[in-house]
Amino acid sequence: MTDPLLSVRDLQKYYYEQDTFVDTLLGRERQSVKAVDGISFDIEPGETLGLVGESGCGKSTTGETLLRLREATGGAVEFDGENVFEMGSDELKAFRKDAQIVFQDPFSSLDPRMTIGDIIAEPLRIHDMPTDPGDKSKREWRRDKASELLERVGLSATQLDRYPHEFSGGQRQRIGVARALALEPEFIVLDEPVSALDVSVQAQVLNLLDDLQTELGLTYLFIAHDLSVVRHICDRVAVMYLGNIVELGPTDELFESPKHPYTEALLESVPRPSTREQGRRVDALSGDVPSPRNPPSGCRFRTRCPKVIPPDDLDIDQEAYRAVMDLRDALVVGDVNPDHIWETADPERVDEEAFIEEARARHVDAELRGDVASVVDTALGHLVDGDVEQTQTVLRETFESPCETRRPGVGDTTHPAACHLYEGSDEVEVIETTADAPVSADD
Amino acid sequence: MADPILKIRDLSTSFFTEEGKVNAVDSVTFDVEDGEIFGIVGESGSGKSVTALSVIDLIDSPGRVTGGEVWYRNADLAEEFRGSRPEAVDGDFVDVRRLPKGVRRSLRGPSFSMIFQDAMSSFNPSITVGEQIAEAVEVQRRARANPRRTRSRTQGYGLGSAILDTFLPNRDYVSNESMDRAVELLDQVGIPDPEDRAEEYPHQFSGGMLQRAMIAQALAGEPDILVADEPTTALDVTIQAQILNLLRDLQEQEGMSILMITHNLGVIARMCDRVGVMYAGEIVERGPLGDIFENPVHPYTQGLLGSVPDIDDPSDRLEPITGNVPSLLESEMPDACYFADRCPKAMTDCMTRIPEYDLDGRHSVRCVLAEREYDEADALEQEVMADD
Numbered sequence: 001m002t003d004p005l006l007s008v009r010d011l012q013k014y015y016y017e018q019d020t021f022v023d024t025l026l027g028r029e030r031q032s033v034k035a036v037d038g039i040s041f042d043i044e045p046g047e048t049l050g051l052v053g054e055s056g057c058g059k060s061t062t063g064e065t066l067l068r069l070r071e072a073t074g075g076a077v078e079f080d081g082e083n084v085f086e087m088g089s090d091e092l093k094a095f096r097k098d099a100q101i102v103f104q105d106p107f108s109s110l111d112p113r114m115t116i117g118d119i120i121a122e123p124l125r126i127h128d129m130p131t132d133p134g135d136k137s138k139r140e141w142r143r144d145k146a147s148e149l150l151e152r153v154g155l156s157a158t159q160l161d162r163y164p165h166e167f168s169g170g171q172r173q174r175i176g177v178a179r180a181l182a183l184e185p186e187f188i189v190l191d192e193p194v195s196a197l198d199v200s201v202q203a204q205v206l207n208l209l210d211d212l213q214t215e216l217g218l219t220y221l222f223i224a225h226d227l228s229v230v231r232h233i234c235d236r237v238a239v240m241y242l243g244n245i246v247e248l249g250p251t252d253e254l255f256e257s258p259k260h261p262y263t264e265a266l267l268e269s270v271p272r273p274s275t276r277e278q279g280r281r282v283d284a285l286s287g288d289v290p291s292p293r294n295p296p297s298g299c300r301f302r303t304r305c306p307k308v309i310p311p312d313d314l315d316i317d318q319e320a321y322r323a324v325m326d327l328r329d330a331l332v333v334g335d336v337n338p339d340h341i342w343e344t345a346d347p348e349r350v351d352e353e354a355f356i357e358e359a360r361a362r363h364v365d366a367e368l369r370g371d372v373a374s375v376v377d378t379a380l381g382h383l384v385d386g387d388v389e390q391t392q393t394v395l396r397e398t399f400e401s402p403c404e405t406r407r408p409g410v411g412d413t414t415h416p417a418a419c420h421l422y423e424g425s426d427e428v429e430v431i432e433t434t435a436d437a438p439v440s441a442d443d
Numbered sequence: 444m445a446d447p448i449l450k451i452r453d454l455s456t457s458f459f460t461e462e463g464k465v466n467a468v469d470s471v472t473f474d475v476e477d478g479e480i481f482g483i484v485g486e487s488g489s490g491k492s493v494t495a496l497s498v499i500d501l502i503d504s505p506g507r508v509t510g511g512e513v514w515y516r517n518a519d520l521a522e523e524f525r526g527s528r529p530e531a532v533d534g535d536f537v538d539v540r541r542l543p544k545g546v547r548r549s550l551r552g553p554s555f556s557m558i559f560q561d562a563m564s565s566f567n568p569s570i571t572v573g574e575q576i577a578e579a580v581e582v583q584r585r586a587r588a589n590p591r592r593t594r595s596r597t598q599g600y601g602l603g604s605a606i607l608d609t610f611l612p613n614r615d616y617v618s619n620e621s622m623d624r625a626v627e628l629l630d631q632v633g634i635p636d637p638e639d640r641a642e643e644y645p646h647q648f649s650g651g652m653l654q655r656a657m658i659a660q661a662l663a664g665e666p667d668i669l670v671a672d673e674p675t676t677a678l679d680v681t682i683q684a685q686i687l688n689l690l691r692d693l694q695e696q697e698g699m700s701i702l703m704i705t706h707n708l709g710v711i712a713r714m715c716d717r718v719g720v721m722y723a724g725e726i727v728e729r730g731p732l733g734d735i736f737e738n739p740v741h742p743y744t745q746g747l748l749g750s751v752p753d754i755d756d757p758s759d760r761l762e763p764i765t766g767n768v769p770s771l772l773e774s775e776m777p778d779a780c781y782f783a784d785r786c787p788k789a790m791t792d793c794m795t796r797i798p799e800y801d802l803d804g805r806h807s808v809r810c811v812l813a814e815r816e817y818d819e820a821d822a823l824e825q826e827v828m829a830d831d
């Protein structure tokens with residue numbers, strides 16, 4: 001294998017909230033949002049690496065941080081063998097030529113007061129290019145270059161003096177690509193470049209990106225949430241969840257034999273435009289993505305994972321186990337309210353059996369049997385006097401999962417998956433035993 | 444087969460703007476069967492949302508429904524107006540557009556209800572979610588008790604912030620029963636701990652949860668027809684799967700019909716029995732899902748399907764439609780098939796307005812290819828220009 005063009009190691013980017021002087025004065029604790037929390041990957045020259053995941057999982061932050069458009073909290077990025085975060089101003093200037101970015105929103109990413117020609121030529125002007133314009137003035141040279149680029153992306157050079165608002169979404173995205181190409185970069189971060197476009201126009205832009213890569217030998221980091229697009233355009237794919245890469249592999253392999261339960265769920269969820277899709281009922285993941293302010297301990301995906309691993313000594317079927325874990329998560333986020341249970345079960349607050357039955361009906365979404373059922377009932381019994389903590393403790397003693405105590409690492413194979421179900425991920429950092437760290441659901 | 448619940452005939456809606464008349468919906472015809480999910484698919488600006496708003500009578504100035512009929516099957520209404528407005532009645536159907544305004548308004552809730560892409564903007568940010576749903580319940584309750592009196596207060600309830608914000612419900616207006624019912628509805632749409640959640644404000648809900656709450660609100664009146672305009676477009680794919688499951692469950696439990704509007708062909712495929720494809724304000728092809736997806740006749744339908752990357756088979760190069768969605772300004776609309784300037788099969792025959800051809804009683808299409816083969820000898824000359 002050749003040396004990678006880009007190499008990302010343990011990249012971290014935390015945003016801090018309540019971090020102002022006033023917050024400090026008021027003694028508010030600064031809160032970190034772990035947008036990107038230790039991710040690593042390489043990109044080979046000429047390849048397209050896809051970065052997929054749901055909104056807020058850290059895709060754009062990754063793209064912007066590795067380009068040094070945002071300051072990293074930790075980790076290292078090497079581009080062409082050089083550490084990007086330690087570059088001096090000259091090296092950085094060269095890096096800013098070699099590595100470009102195209103943003104999602106074709107409506108806000110172009111300055112409305114500049115002509116298309118000026119927008120495309122702007123990076124050239126900033127870098128005081130060209131050094132040798134030959135027999136033209138620099139300005140003429142840049143204008144000619146902008147015409148050439150405009151035609152290269154499928155627009156007409158006669159449109160050079162028009163303004164962004166005169167163009168459609170697809171055309172503006174082509175303009176964004178032309179601008180990114182102006183400095184003849186090696187590497188482009190494409191951040192959701194077709195997400196805002198209608199499918200017919202999206203297909204035009206995807207074909208364009210494909211052609212440009214072939215002709216110019218470009219390397220792409222392609223950020224997207226649309227898995228069909230990713231399958232179509234990427235050589236390898238990294239799947240992100242809550243600031244972590246959970247799986248990374250060659251595209252066909254990842255789509256045909258996904259390893260990580262999250263990847264499986266994502267692929268399962270996508271609605272296919274085909275008659276076979278009709279009436280298909282997806283086993284949808286339950287719940288929302290937890291907040292990155294307070295991510296779950298151990299495996300970040302454990303609050304939604306249908307395969308979350310029961311303790312060795314517990315005899316329980318998977319569905320029941322997931323249901324018990326959902327109950328535990330509900331207790332943590334405060335979704336279990338004993339007063340409401342009483343109100344329905346017995347407003348006089350006498351019939352404890354009715355209380356437990358109602359609690360089960362509300363919060364345990366599976367049929368439980370044997371020991372499991374009695375432990376859960378015992379635990380719910382503590383809710384009778386509102387002792388949520390004791391309920392949690394009882395449940396934890398029996399049901400604590402290795403997925404909540406140990407963080408799965410990403411193995412060093414060609415198709416790693418960060419999940420305890422795979423040997424590749426055996427190198428495990430021991431994490432705090434969970435005192436049921438809150439996993440706030442949706443704020 | 445039983446009669447449809449809704450028969451839309453030649454519905455047209457225009458916006459009268461400074462630049463001129465915009466024909467957003469142009470002679471649209473379709474049925475919604477009882478208990479089915481009928482889908483409308485198309486790209487942005489093709490007129491999907493305006494069609495939805497026209498059906499449920501929510502077009503505001505500068506827009507106006509300029510023609511067509513909205514036949515709604517409702518034996519009681521038909522009986523009520525058979526004598527006084529015979530032109531508005533046909534068997535068990537009434538033409539909603541020809542009913543008195545007050546009656547039309549009273550249909551929002553118990554007959555038609557709507558959910559949108561952006562749940563946040565259809566809730567009032569300063570009122571708890573529970574109260575807003577309870578208000579919708581209350582309105583229906585009172586309307587039922589006293590059909591004529593409370594109508595004005597029902598106006599547009601749950602149908603968008605613009606209308607909602609014009610009156611702030613207050614606690615006095617919402618009875619305890621309505622509040623209890625609101626909690627029940629929140630529970631029905633899968634909101635955990637609904638009693639507490641009912642007391643929270645919209646911003647305290649996640650996107651998926653707020654979408655559920657909006658669905659709860661739309662269910663308050665137990666509508667016959669739920670219009671869902673891009674209900675999952677703003678959501679991530681795993682949350683989208685939850686909401687689609689929920690909509691299907693509710694549709695089965697409540698026996699309602701759904702008019703599902705989306706640009707996502709996959710969502711259409713999963714959810715719909717029949718589908719209409721919109722382009723430039725027209726339904727250009729319409730029929731059962733299988734016919735549309737497997738034997739599309741209209742070159743636009745074919746192009747749309749060819750543009751979507753296949754997640755299960757990445758090998759093919761995409762075959763996009765060249766060019767862009769046209770302007771719907773009447774002064775710029777050609778006296779020809781609206782797709783002619785982008786159509787790879789455009790012929791001289793296409794240079795006139797194209798009627799809707801019925802292929803087999805179920806599948807219809809607005810394209811001359813319904814009647815004739817493509818012949819290169821008749822091809823129109825086209826300047827093909829990328830994306831322009």
Ligand SMILES: Nc1ncnc2c1ncn2[C@@H]1O[C@H](COP(=O)(O)OP(=O)(O)O)[C@@H](O)[C@H]1O
Binds near residue numbers: 486
């Ligand atoms: N309030 C309005 N004023 C003027 N034109 C409008 C208005 N609402 C919609 N339109 C126009 O109607 C056409 C169809 O829009 P719409 O139904 O929103 O399309 P879709 O839902 O398919 O994206 C577009 O050309 C749009 O610009």
Ligand code: SF4
Binds near residue numbers: 306418
């Ligand atoms: S480590 Fe556990 S919770 Fe995480 S994905 Fe694997 S099985 Fe699921």
Ligand code: SF4
Binds near residue numbers: 793811
């Ligand atoms: S009528 Fe003619 S131009 Fe229009 S879609 Fe059919 S073949 Fe193409």
Ligand SMILES: [Mg+2]
Binds near residue numbers: 491492673
């Ligand atoms: Mg719309």
